Amino acid sequence: MSDTAPDQWKDAIYEALRQANVRLVAYVPDAGHARVIERVHAEGDMKGVVLTTEEEGVAFCCGAWLGGERAVLLMQSSGVGNCINMLSLVENCRFPLVALVTMRGEWAEFNQWQEPMGRATQAALELMGVKVMRAERAEDVGPMAAASLESAFRSDQATAVLLAQRLIGRKEWTK
């Protein structure tokens, strides 16, 4: 199993985070986010914080903002379902939120267990008041990440960028 897609849009995410002075990156790992996570741990501009479940990351990002730092949350679409009630913290306190979500269960998906949450991801976020952008093309990823960071940390908006499964590429499975 490996991630064969080109790295350009992944580096665009990293650069957008760095340029927006993000200091903390909370994540539940995903193959699509692997390069950003590796760079976060390797390069020292940002601190990576691995989570046991995605809702921890919602609370973590809110706590970081209370303390004056910018934190973002990386996860895959299945993790969005784990965040639902914790997003009431974001809405009630009007905390900024930047969630970068790699999509599963929408294009050439091998594992049908990813399908239900993949179909519900965008609607679930929107039901909880999160503004959703969806990147289908590699060249849109950097600008969408930058726009999400800007509206979150400058305008107290809750935002998510969905990274389409077609963009991420097929997961290679070996028996």
Place this chain on the structure above:
Amino acid sequence: MKNLVADRRDLLIVAGLGSTAYDLFAAGDHPANFYLWGAMGGAAMIGLGLALAQPRRPVLVVTGDGEQLMGLGSFATIGAQRPPNLGLAVIDNERYGETGMQRSHTALGTDLVAVAKACGIAWAREIRGEGELAAFATQVQRMAAASFGLIKVAPENPPRVLPPRDGVHLKNRFRQSLGFDVN
């Protein structure tokens, strides 16, 4: 609670929903108190984000056994980071106090001190008297290592004093007390 926060100095405090938020407010309101009215299971992680953002200030999370049990994984996440300025206090009455005092898992076998230690939080103690409570408060102020105090209390339901519920107000006054502008 009053004794735990009496000599708070630079302490930043996050209080989990329910009795711990009421008790913190009753002990004395402060702009660097962040009271939760929801987000159950999130108090410890808010504290971790705050502790990493403010490494020179001691951070204390005070929450109930039920709230912490809902975020049990946060012990592992905190144990992986071990910020020396973070203290986590669970006020343990072994009950879900808001919903009719049903027994919680700490009454049914869960040992949160053992959980904390197993997750890498070496300073983890059960606290039963004023001396032990003072030692925990001192440990948090020293910022020498992440700490966990399981403060055992009797299951009582005293009169309540309710803190503000407006989250934007609580957020803004907290950030302003640290010198950050309101967006």
